[in-house]
Amino acid sequence: FCQSLLHAVFPAELRVASLKLLSRVFNLCSSYCYYDITEIDGVNTNELYNAAQLYLSTSASITGSRLSLTRATNSTAVTFGLSNSDNLVDVFLGVPVLWEHVITPRQNQTFSWRPLPEDKRGFTLRIKKKDKSLVLDSYLDHIMDKANEIRRKNQDRFLYTNSRGGSLDSRGHPWDSVPFKHPSTFETLAMDPLKKEEIMADLNDFANGQSFYQKTGRAWKRGYLLYGPPGTGKSSMIAAMANHLGYDIYDLELTEVHNNSDLRKLLMKTSSKSIIVIEDIDCSINLTNRKKNAGDAPGRNHHYDGGPLPEMRGGGDDGGGNSITLSGLLNFTDGLWSCCGSERIFVFTTNHVEKLDPALLRSGRMDMHIFMSYCSFPSLKILLKNYLGYGEGDLTEMVLKELGEVVDDAQMTPADISEVLIKNRRDKDKAVNELLEALKARVKKNRANGGLMREEEEQEKRALESPKQGGDELQESCNKSDDNKPN
Numbered sequence: 001f002c003q004s005l006l007h008a009v010f011p012a013e014l015r016v017a018s019l020k021l022l023s024r025v026f027n028l029c030s031s032y033c034y035y036d037i038t039e040i041d042g043v044n045t046n047e048l049y050n051a052a053q054l055y056l057s058t059s060a061s062i063t064g065s066r067l068s069l070t071r072a073t074n075s076t077a078v079t080f081g082l083s084n085s086d087n088l089v090d091v092f093l094g095v096p097v098l099w100e101h102v103i104t105p106r107q108n109q110t111f112s113w114r115p116l117p118e119d120k121r122g123f124t125l126r127i128k129k130k131d132k133s134l135v136l137d138s139y140l141d142h143i144m145d146k147a148n149e150i151r152r153k154n155q156d157r158f159l160y161t162n163s164r165g166g167s168l169d170s171r172g173h174p175w176d177s178v179p180f181k182h183p184s185t186f187e188t189l190a191m192d193p194l195k196k197e198e199i200m201a202d203l204n205d206f207a208n209g210q211s212f213y214q215k216t217g218r219a220w221k222r223g224y225l226l227y228g229p230p231g232t233g234k235s236s237m238i239a240a241m242a243n244h245l246g247y248d249i250y251d252l253e254l255t256e257v258h259n260n261s262d263l264r265k266l267l268m269k270t271s272s273k274s275i276i277v278i279e280d281i282d283c284s285i286n287l288t289n290r291k292k293n294a295g296d297a298p299g300r301n302h303h304y305d306g307g308p309l310p311e312m313r314g315g316g317d318d319g320g321g322n323s324i325t326l327s328g329l330l331n332f333t334d335g336l337w338s339c340c341g342s343e344r345i346f347v348f349t350t351n352h353v354e355k356l357d358p359a360l361l362r363s364g365r366m367d368m369h370i371f372m373s374y375c376s377f378p379s380l381k382i383l384l385k386n387y388l389g390y391g392e393g394d395l396t397e398m399v400l401k402e403l404g405e406v407v408d409d410a411q412m413t414p415a416d417i418s419e420v421l422i423k424n425r426r427d428k429d430k431a432v433n434e435l436l437e438a439l440k441a442r443v444k445k446n447r448a449n450g451g452l453m454r455e456e457e458e459q460e461k462r463a464l465e466s467p468k469q470g471g472d473e474l475q476e477s478c479n480k481s482d483d484n485k486p487n
């Protein structure tokens, strides 16, 4: 009754005006200022709202009395949030900041391009007027940074592929994505611990190196070449890298890319903080022999000889089908286009490093060449721990010595060894015995073959450890093999 009386006595305009006046007087007297951060600003989603929610979720979980819980699609973590009208005090650089979450029902739907949620949500941020500059200068940035960090930690990464052969999806994206849930980590990866440390340090330096790259005028990217026989953990290493840094993976299928401009488009649609992978680079595309096959310039030596890249001399594409060129690929990884977006890692893998064009291996192209070798003794110990739970001291000295003696000469890949261990994982003693047998049998077989394979491996490894000199050596050996070829 009172309300209807009030409505009758005071016309609407007067009511609004008096409310405005009241709030002005209140604002003048108050020593606080308020910021509203609404979920939807006009028709756009307000990123700051989402960030604030995530940011507060870390402190809300400890101090809040009534919390809302959410779990995003594909996320493994639950996020805490403030419920309606709940308050929370956050302290930033010694200054207390009060947050309130306000949810009000949305009044009759106004016209918009997309349906809006039923209620309006927003945070109100209260801070002393004297601390105003602090909020505007650094607190909001701090929230955005922190939220991004939390998001990366919570969210499972995505694995993208371009298997659709260049066609776009409804939103104009050339990449398909699936949640990336590979369990491989540096801890489970069997390789020489020192080398592992080196790679992890390199990755950390890269991820924390924003100012370094800016200062030196370099694009914020890094290239790794992983090479070695099948089953030595190249793909596992890539997964471990992504898990270590919390990056997404773009698995680039070169055979599905039709030309250089498609390649560029794909690159432009990758996000930062990602690893772009080209697996089996020697097989996925025939970069070196392309022109020869097309009948252009017969008899050309297809190895890089210091002049312009082979593909550049021909000029243009070689007609239909797949016409990516080496120069196009290098432009993708190295050129001006490589730095649209930042914080990107390129990883190439190959089983036959000797087949790669030396232009790809030149120093500065791939920053780190990582040889994934056959299982060594330290790697073997990691596998024994992974599969059988054997730690330091669980196996007798004698068994360890025996394993150590044969493992190098056996030249078994970690994949081969895993196979033996998985098969017998219910009976640990049997697993170790069988492994010893398998290793010894391999040693015998290798000795019979004269150990030729191993020598070649070593040579390859030496060639790549000193990239400059390696390039020459490699080219020599390639030329030699060319000479031997029947014409």
Ligand SMILES: Nc1ncnc2c1ncn2[C@@H]1O[C@H](COP(=O)(O)OP(=O)(O)OP(=O)(O)O)[C@@H](O)[C@H]1O
Pocket (backbone or CB within 6 Å): 188, 189, 190, 191, 228, 229, 230, 231, 232, 233, 234, 235, 236, 237, 351, 372, 413, 414, 415, 416, 418
């Ligand atoms: N270094 C390693 N550490 C732990 N597990 C390994 C390692 N190498 C191989 N494996 C195991 O062997 C399997 C095959 O390894 P992976 O796919 O990483 O090899 P790859 O080097 O990529 O082989 P390919 O050259 O054929 O692609 C994996 O499932 C993994 O469990």
Ligand SMILES: [Mg+2]
Pocket (backbone or CB within 6 Å): 234, 235, 236, 279
């Ligand atoms: Mg692989």
